[in-house]
Amino acid sequence: MRIVVLCSSLYSETACAMAVCIAESGYVPAGALALSLDRGTLLRKVGQWGVRGVARYARTKLVPHQSDEQPRVSNPYLEPWLRHGDGIFRSLRQVGAVHRFPVAVCDEQNSPDSIALLREWSPDLIVFAGGNILRRQLLEVPPLGVLNVHLGLLPEIRGMSSPEWSLLTEIPVGITIHYMDAGIDTGPILQRYEFPGAAQCESLNDLRNRLIGFGVEKLAEIVAGLDQGTISAKPQSDLDRDNQFFVMHEWLQARSAERLTKNRLAVAENSNG
Amino acid sequence: MTDSAARDNAMTGQLAKALIEATGLLRGPLRVLPLIQKLLSDKLRVNFEQRGLYSYATTKRPSLEMLNSLLRWILDAQRPDGGIAAFYSLLRGYSESYPEVTGYIVPTLYDFARAAVDDRATLAAQRATRWLLSLQMPEGAFPAGLHGRQPQPSVFNTGQILQGLVRAHVETSRPEIRKSAIAAGDWLIKMQRSDGSWSGPGAYQASSHTYYSMVAWALAELSGHTADPQYGLAAERNLDWVLSHFQPSGWIDGINLQGHPNYLHFIAYVQQGVLECAILRRRNDAIEAVAKSAWVLLRKFETNKCLAGAYDSDFKSGQRFTCLTGNAQMSCVWLRLFELTGDLRYLNAALKMNEMLKQLIPVRGRRGIAGGVIGSYPVWGNYQPLRFISWGCKFFADALLLEQRLTRSVEVAAVEALPCAS
Numbered sequence: 288m289r290i291v292v293l294c295s296s297l298y299s300e301t302a303c304a305m306a307v308c309i310a311e312s313g314y315v316p317a318g319a320l321a322l323s324l325d326r327g328t329l330l331r332k333v334g335q336w337g338v339r340g341v342a343r344y345a346r347t348k349l350v351p352h353q354s355d356e357q358p359r360v361s362n363p364y365l366e367p368w369l370r371h372g373d374g375i376f377r378s379l380r381q382v383g384a385v386h387r388f389p390v391a392v393c394d395e396q397n398s399p400d401s402i403a404l405l406r407e408w409s410p411d412l413i414v415f416a417g418g419n420i421l422r423r424q425l426l427e428v429p430p431l432g433v434l435n436v437h438l439g440l441l442p443e444i445r446g447m448s449s450p451e452w453s454l455l456t457e458i459p460v461g462i463t464i465h466y467m468d469a470g471i472d473t474g475p476i477l478q479r480y481e482f483p484g485a486a487q488c489e490s491l492n493d494l495r496n497r498l499i500g501f502g503v504e505k506l507a508e509i510v511a512g513l514d515q516g517t518i519s520a521k522p523q524s525d526l527d528r529d530n531q532f533f534v535m536h537e538w539l540q541a542r543s544a545e546r547l548t549k550n551r552l553a554v555a556e557n558s559n560g
Numbered sequence: 561m562t563d564s565a566a567r568d569n570a571m572t573g574q575l576a577k578a579l580i581e582a583t584g585l586l587r588g589p590l591r592v593l594p595l596i597q598k599l600l601s602d603k604l605r606v607n608f609e610q611r612g613l614y615s616y617a618t619t620k621r622p623s624l625e626m627l628n629s630l631l632r633w634i635l636d637a638q639r640p641d642g643g644i645a646a647f648y649s650l651l652r653g654y655s656e657s658y659p660e661v662t663g664y665i666v667p668t669l670y671d672f673a674r675a676a677v678d679d680r681a682t683l684a685a686q687r688a689t690r691w692l693l694s695l696q697m698p699e700g701a702f703p704a705g706l707h708g709r710q711p712q713p714s715v716f717n718t719g720q721i722l723q724g725l726v727r728a729h730v731e732t733s734r735p736e737i738r739k740s741a742i743a744a745g746d747w748l749i750k751m752q753r754s755d756g757s758w759s760g761p762g763a764y765q766a767s768s769h770t771y772y773s774m775v776a777w778a779l780a781e782l783s784g785h786t787a788d789p790q791y792g793l794a795a796e797r798n799l800d801w802v803l804s805h806f807q808p809s810g811w812i813d814g815i816n817l818q819g820h821p822n823y824l825h826f827i828a829y830v831q832q833g834v835l836e837c838a839i840l841r842r843r844n845d846a847i848e849a850v851a852k853s854a855w856v857l858l859r860k861f862e863t864n865k866c867l868a869g870a871y872d873s874d875f876k877s878g879q880r881f882t883c884l885t886g887n888a889q890m891s892c893v894w895l896r897l898f899e900l901t902g903d904l905r906y907l908n909a910a911l912k913m914n915e916m917l918k919q920l921i922p923v924r925g926r927r928g929i930a931g932g933v934i935g936s937y938p939v940w941g942n943y944q945p946l947r948f949i950s951w952g953c954k955f956f957a958d959a960l961l962l963e964q965r966l967t968r969s970v971e972v973a974a975v976e977a978l979p980c981a982s
Contacts, residue, residue, distance in 0.1 A: 330608075455904055529855065533862040534616060536911040538967065539904065 295417035302416035364500025436502035445472035448535035475520035584652020602938035629931030642691030648928030663721025700747030719775025756797030770814035773833025821870035824886025881941025
C-alpha cells in the first residue's frame with residue numbers, strides 16, 4: 288500500500304515518528320509533504336514559547352549535537368521511533384534519507400502544486416500529522432482516504448484541546464483514528480481507543496504526549512488492518528449535534544489539570560487502600 | 561423612504577456630526593496628541609496581530625484591576641448634574657450626560673459596589689438616580705438623546721432607565737423611585753401595540769425594532785419587583801413578537817435601523833433582552849432560541865478571535881472593524897448561557913473574549929481614555945469612531961463581574977463536588 292505523510296513542519300516529532308512507525312511496519316511511505324515555516328507560525332511560536340524557547344527549539348533541530356551530549360526528544364513517548372543508532376531523527380528529511388522516501392515542502396497543502404505532487408506519488412492512503420484544513424480536492428486524491436489521529440473520542444469530542452475537554456466533561460480520555468472529510472473531525476471512524484494510562488499522567492502536557500505516542504502505536508495497527516481488509520470505517524452518529532470544542536482558555540486548562548491530579552490521587556489511594 | 565435614501569441621509573448626518581466633532585480640536589488642540597497616539601497604536605496592532613486558530617489573545621491584567629479601571633472611567637464620566645456622559649471623544653472630549661446610559665449603568669454600579677465593597681460606586685449610582693428622577697416627563701416617559709436637547713419621549717430609553725430605577729429601588733427602598741418606575745412601566749404599556757411591539761411616536765425612526773427586547777426585560781423586572789402581572793404580560797407580548805423574528809439559521813430579523821448596518825451591539829441587545837426576559841418569565845423556548853443564535857456567533861468568534869462590527873442577515877460580514885461593546889455584550893450572553901446550561905464552551909468563549917477586550921483597553925492616558933472602551937477597533941471603524949463610550953464600559957464591567965461570580969462558583973464546585981476517577 289502506498290502511503291503519504293502530510294505534516295505541519297519538517298521538524299514535527301509526531302510526523303517523524305509516524306513515518307518511522309509506518310516504515311518499520313513494512314509500509315515505506317511514498318513521500319512526505321511538510322508545510323514550510325511562515326511568518327505567522329513563527330510569530331505564534333514566539334508568542335507561545337518566547338524568543339528563548341524558539342531559539343532553543345531551533346538549536347535542537349538545526350545544530351548537530353555534540354558526541355558527549357545526550358540527544359533530546361521533546362515527547363519522550365515518541366523516542367522508540369525517533370531513536371536511530373546513537374542519535375535521534377530530528378527531521379523528516381533524515382527519516383526520508385534512511386527509509387528512502389522523498390520529502391517535499393510546500394506553502395499550502397491544498398495548493399495546485401501540492402495536489403499535483405501528491406497525484407504524482409499516487410498514494411492509496413494519506414496519513415495526516417498536521418497542517419492546513421484540507422479541502423475536498425486534496426481529500427479525494429487517495430482512493431482510501433486521509434487518516435487522522437484525533438486525541439479524543441469521537442463523536443463526543445470534536446475539535447481542539449480534546450484531552451483537556453475530555454477531562455472536564457467526564458468523557459473518557461482516548462483517541463480516535465478516522466478518515467477526514469470536509470467537516471472538523473466528522474469523518475467516518477475506523478477505531479476508537481480509550482486510553483488506559485490517563486490516571487498516571489503528571490500533567491496535561493504529559494497526558495498529551497502519552498496520547499500522541501499511543502496514537503502512533505495504534506496507527507500502525509490501523510494501516511495494517513486496512514491493507515489486510517480486516518477493518519472498515521463507520522460513519523459517525525450524532526452529526527446533527529454540535530460536539531465541536533475549541534482551544535481551551537488557560538483558566539479552564541488549570542481546572543482540567545486539577546481534575547487530572549485528582550484522578551491520579553484517587554487511583555493511587557485505591558491501589559494503596 | 562427607500563433604503564438608499566435612508567443610507568444617504570444617514571451618511572450626510574454622520575458627515576455633519578463628524579465635522580462638528582472635529583471642530584472640537586480647535587477648542588482643545590492638545591487633544592491631537594492622544595488622537596495621533598491612538599491612531600498609530602491601532603494601526604500597528606492591526607498590522608501585527610496574529611489570529612491563529614490554535615491560540616487566543618492573552619493578557620496578564622487581572623479582571624479585578626480591569627474592573628477598577630472601568631469604574632474609574634465611569635466615575636470620571638459622571639457630569640456635575642449626576643448623569644453619565646455618553647462618550648469621551650478624541651476630538652471634542654466628554655459629551656453631555658446621556659439619560660439612557662445613566663439609567664442602565666445604575667445596576668452595574670451597584671453590582672460593582674457589592675463585588676468590590678466600594679462606596680464610590682454606590683454614591684455614583686445614587687447621584688445618577690436623583691438626576692434621572694428629575695428628567696421624568698409628566699406622562700412617565702424619559703427623553704431621547706443627550707441631555708439639553710428638546711425632550712422627546714423615548715420608549716427604548718424609558719425601558720433602559722427603568723432597569724436602573726428598579727435596581728435603585730431594590731437597593732434603597734425609596735418610595736419616589738418606585739413611583740417613578742411604575743409611571744415609566746405604565747407609559748410603556750400604554751405605548752405598546754397589540755402585537756407586542758413598539759412603533760410610531762416614541763420609537764426610534766418611528767419603526768418597530770427587535771432590540772426593544774431590552775424594554776421587555778425591564779418590564780419583566782418591574783413585574784417581578786412589584787408583583788404586578790400586567791408588566792410581565794406586556795414583557796411576554798414583546799417577547800413573542802421578537803421570537804417571531806428569529807430565523808432557523810439563528811439570525812434575528814427586525815433590528816430595522818434604516819441607514820445603518822446591523823451592528824453587533826444591536827444583535828447582542830436582542831439576545832440579551834430576550835434571554836434575561838426569558839429567565840425572569842421562565843420561557844425555555846426563548847432561552848433555546850437565544851442559545852441557537854448565540855452559538856452561531858460563538859463559532860464565529862472562536863474561528864476569527866473577534867466578532868465583526870456588523871453582520872448581514874446570513875451572518876456574513878464584510879466589515880473590517882469590531883464593535884467592542886457588542887463583543888462585551890456577547891460575553892455576557894455566553895456567561896449567562898453557561899450559568900443556565902452548564903456548557904463549559906460558553907464559559908470558555910467568554911473568558912477568551914474578556915481577555916481580548918482587556919488587551920484593547922488603554923492602561924495609561926488622560927481622563928476619558930485610560931480604562932475606556934473604544935466604540936470600534938480599530939478606532940476609525942464605523943461604530944462610534946474615535947470615541948470611548950460609556951455603555952462599552954458598562955457592558956464590559958458586567959461581563960467581568962459575571963466572569964468573577966461564575967468562575968468562583970466553578971472553583972467552589974470543583975473543590976466540593978467534582979467526582980473522582982472510579
